Amino acid sequence: MLQELTRRLRHFVGPLIGIGAVAYFAYHTVEGDRGVLAYVRMKNEILEAELQLAKVSTERQSLEHRVLLLRPDHLDPDMLEERARVMLNMGHDGEVVVFGGGKGH
Numbered sequence: 001m002l003q004e005l006t007r008r009l010r011h012f013v014g015p016l017i018g019i020g021a022v023a024y025f026a027y028h029t030v031e032g033d034r035g036v037l038a039y040v041r042m043k044n045e046i047l048e049a050e051l052q053l054a055k056v057s058t059e060r061q062s063l064e065h066r067v068l069l070l071r072p073d074h075l076d077p078d079m080l081e082e083r084a085r086v087m088l089n090m091g092h093d094g095e096v097v098v099f100g101g102g103k104g105h
Contacts, residue, residue: 030036069076070083085091 028035032038066079068074069079
């Protein structure tokens with residue numbers, strides 16, 4: 001009877017090991033450090049970083065343009081007057097001063 005039980009178990013052990021291995025690799029394909037979910041998280045982080053880069057690049061271009069307008073060889077009188085008023089905190093008589101909430105202005 002023990003031999004019969006051992007013989008029948010041999011037929012189940014191989015497939016059980018195979019199913020266990022498939023389940024193990026399937027789980028780590030989805031949940032592992034290099035799995036599908038990690039890939040999706042990494043793609044989202046890359047997308048956020050690219051959006052941040054685009055925002056910072058646009059801001060940098062704007063600042064570079066403003067700096068260009070203040071160079072001595074290419075001085076814009078309106079820009080000079082604007083910066084002087086901001087730095088000296090002054091205006092003309094009768095002017096209404098509206099303080100903006102923007103960054104860098």
